[in-house]
Amino acid sequence: MPRLTRRQVVTGMVAALLGGPVVVAAESGVAPRTRAWTWRGGLSVRSALSADGGLRGATIRVPFPFNALAIIAAQPDSRIRVRTSADTRVWSDWQTIEIGESHGRKGDGSAPAALAMVETGQYLEISADEGVAECQIDVIDSAPSVRSSQSLRSLQAGVSIVSRQGWSADESYRYDERGAELWTPRVYTPHKVVVHHTATSNTESNPAATVRAIHYYHARTLGWGDIGYNYLVDRNGVVYEGRYGGQGVEAGHALGHNGGSIGIACIGTYSSVQISSACRSSLTALIADRARTIDPIDSSWFVDGEMTNVMGHRDAMQYRAGGGTACPGNTLYGLMSTIREEVVSTMGGRPSARLTIDNLAISSNGFIDGGVVGIAVTVRNTGTATVATQDPRAALQYDERESADGRGFGGQSGTWRVALDTRDGAAGFPFRWGLPDALAPGQSATVTGAIQLWTPGRRDVKARVVREGRGEYVDSPTAVSLVVVDRASLGHRVVVPVSPRRSGS
Template structure:
C-alpha cells in the first residue's frame, strides 16, 4: 500500500511553502505544558494551483487534500469513498483588506476527497494540504492567553508559532514585507464564523488552511482575523501584530494612552480600528459550543475593558484609512456591516444561530468587563 507521504514525494506540480511551518499537533493540546517543554514535529503547507477550472467536470486533485480554496461565485462538491457529497455554494465569510472589494469564495475542508467538481464560470481553485509537508520542530509554544485573567477563566491559547504560522507568507521574494503594519484605536469588535459546513477534525491544521488561503491565495499578506476560536474554546492568535507575547495590540499606545490594534482584513472596507474574532464552524443551523461561547465572551470583555468600549452601546464608526462610515453596535457581526454599508460584501456571517445570541452575549460581556481588569500590555512596547 502506498502511503500518502510516498504519494506526495512522487507527485509533480506541488509547492511547499518555505520556511517550514511551525505548529503543535492536536494530540499535544491535552498537555500544553509538556508540548511547550519538549517541542513538536510539525508540517509545512503544500499547495497546487489549478487556476480557472472547467465547469461540471470531475477533477482528480494533484495531492491528497486537506482543503480546497475556491475563488469566485460557484457551487462545489467533493467525492469521497462514500460517494459524491452535497453541493456547497459560495460565498462563505467574504472579506478583504481596506482598499479592496470583498470577493466571493470559500475554503472547504476536503480530507479524504478523491475528486471534486465545480459549477460556475471563471472559478479558480487552489488545492491545499496542511498536514503532510516536510517536518520541523518547534522548541516551545505559548499556551496561555496573556490577558491578565484569572487562570480558571483563561482560555487555552496558541500563538502564531504554536499553530504553525509560516511567517514567510508575510514577505515578498526580495524580503520586503507585503504589509505596512498599521495600528488604530479600537472602535468596534466584530464576530465572524468561518462558515465551513463539515466538521473540522483538526482545528490547528484548519487554521493553517485559513492562513494560507487568506495570506497567499487571496493575497491578503496575512490572516485577516485578529483572533480565532475553535469548538473546544481554544483561542488562536491571528494577524501578526509585533514580536511580543500579547496578540492584537501594537508596540506603542495612542495619544489617549490606550493600546492600538493592528489592522486586519476581515470586513471589506471597514477594518481600521475594527477587531475581528472568528469562531470556527458554520452557525446557520446550530449554535456554537458552550466552550466557544465562553471564550468569545472572555475575549470580548477583555477587549472592551482595554479599549474602554461599552459592550451595550452603538458606535459611529469612521475608518481611519478611508473615512468610510457606518453606525452599528459596538459588538457587531459581519452581516451587520453589510447592512450598514453594502461595500462590506454580502454575507450571512456569523450564521443565524450565532447571530440570534448576540443580544445576550453583549449583556454577558458588559457584566464581565466590569469584573475583570484590562489586558496587560508590556511596558515600553
C-alpha cells in the same frame, strides 16, 4: 544581552500602548508546513452533464493528500460541488460550496472566493451550475500533525491563546518575492469588536489545521498577506492568535472597517447550529480581556453608520451597497445581545467615558480683520472607556462665517469632537475637529485647528468637548480673549500682535 526580534519589539510597543501584555502560547519543535497546489480549468468546456443537472469535470489527481479547497470563481453567486477520494474507488459525499457570500475577494477585488474544509483525499471531482465557465482551486494540505505539545498561558479573563508559532503560521506568507510586506502592519486604538464565523466545517477534528488553511486562503489565495482575523476560537474553546502584529493591529476581516476594530472568528458555520458552550465562554472571556475598555452595550458611528461596539460582521457591512453578508450566521448573530451582557458581567460592569479639557491655547490675542488664529486644545480621557471620534482631523482651517455642518462635517452619533466658539458659547460652537484617533482611558490628545477672523471687536474664545448626537459635553474651565481690529480704521498705525495666550494665563 540577546538581540530582540522585530516581532518582540512591535509586540512590546503595542502592549505598552494598549495597557497589558499580549499573552500567548508558545510551541517548540519542527512546524508542519502547509502545502498547496493550484488547478485552473474551464468547467463548461471540459465537462459532461451530470445527473443533478450541473456540469461535472474530469477527476483530478493532486500530488499530495489534501484537506481544504480555496476556490475562486469568475462569476459571483456561483455554486460549485466537490467530492474527494483517496483512491477513486470510495468517494465522499458531494459538498456544495457557495461562492459570493462575502467570504472574501482577491486583493484587487476582482473575483469572489470561498474556502471549504473537505474529507482528506488525493483525488478531486468537481460539479458546477450551468454558466460557471471557469474557476481556480487552490488545493491545500494543512493537516500535518504538530510534533510538540502546546504550552498555554491564561489571560486575566481566564482564556488561553495559542500563538502563531503554536499553530505553525508560515511567516513567509507576509512577504512578496522581493521581501516586501504585502500588508504593512498599522496599529490603531480599538473601539469596536466584530464577531464572525469562518463558514467552515463544524466537525473538523483538527482545528489548528483549519486555522492553517484559512491562513493560506487569506494570505495566498486572496493575496492579503496574512490571516484576516485578529483571533479565532474553536469549538473546544481554544483561542488562536490571528493577524501578525499584536493588539490593535489592523487585520482584514470586515471590508472598510478594519482599522480600530478587533475581528474574532468562531471556527465553524453557525447559520442554524449553535456554537458550543466552550466556544461561547472563550469568546466572551476573550472580548472582556482584549476589549476591556470598550463598552459592549454602547454604540457610535463607525466609518459609514452607527454600530454597536460589539457587533456581528453583518452589522459592519449593513451600510455598504452590495456588501451584505450572513456572517456570523443566524444562530450566532441571534446570541449577540446575550453575549454583550455576558461580556459586561465578566468585566464586572460597563466601562464609561469621561473627557476633560486640560488646556486651551490660541496663537495670539490681537489680529487685523482677515487674520488667522491658531488654536490648540488638550483633551484627556479620565474615564474607563475608549471613545470614538470622527472627521475633520486636526489642522483644518475654518472661515469664521462657516461651520462644521456647512463644511460637510456634520455630527456622527456617539463620536467625540473638540468644538470651539469665538463668542463665548453664544454662537453654538460651530467649529469642530476630531481627535487624532480613538482615545483610550488615561490618554491625552492635543487637537489643533485655525479660524480666519473678520468681524472687528473683542471676543472670548471657549472650547468644549462634545459627544455628537447624545447631548453630552464638557466645557473648558475658562475662556481666552482676543481682539480683531478693522483694517480700515488703522490709518498709519501699526498693531503688533502680543504673545500667545492660554486659558487661565
